Amino acid sequence: KVVWDVEDHLHFLLPPFTLQPLVENAIRHGLMETMEGGTVKISVYRKEENYIISVADDGIGMPDEIIRSVLKENGLSRGVGLINVHRRLKLLYREGLFIESGLDEGTIVYYKIPVEDVRSNEIRTD
Structure with a gap:
């Protein structure tokens, strides 16, 4: 089952x-x-000066060692997709992924896009 929870009137x-x-x-x-x-x-919602994009599941959870491996600078684990997204976000916004998980409780993976970065992209005239 997929549930969408997207705040109205967000444009980015x-x-x-x-x-x-x-x-x-x-x-x-x-x-x-x-x-x-x-x-x-x-x-997808706005919290203070960030847009938050979050994916949560109620599955088996992630062990702490996998989370640490994904979030390390040169982390190598089975989460290659997560590692690539984490690195790209750090290059773009200076912060990567945030991961919260409990075994048999599910996982939440989210990232932030600063509102100021979105505004500066909208103002460009080049």
Whole structure:
């Protein structure tokens, strides 16, 4: 099951291929491991001076060592898609992915896009 929770009246562009790997990872590693499947919730909202893009699942969770490996500068793990997204976001916004997980409780992976970066892209005239 997929649940969308998108705040009304938000207008900004996502960096290409930053949402899809998060959804794919939630399904492949979080939900396909369970017989009954589960739910993926995709949320987009503004919080203070950031747009938050979040993918949550109610699957098996991620072990701490995998989270640490994904978020390390030169992390090598099975989460190649997450590592690539994390690195790209750090280059663009100085912050990468945030991951919160509990075993058998699911995982939330999210990132922030600063509103100021979106505004500066809208103002360009070149």
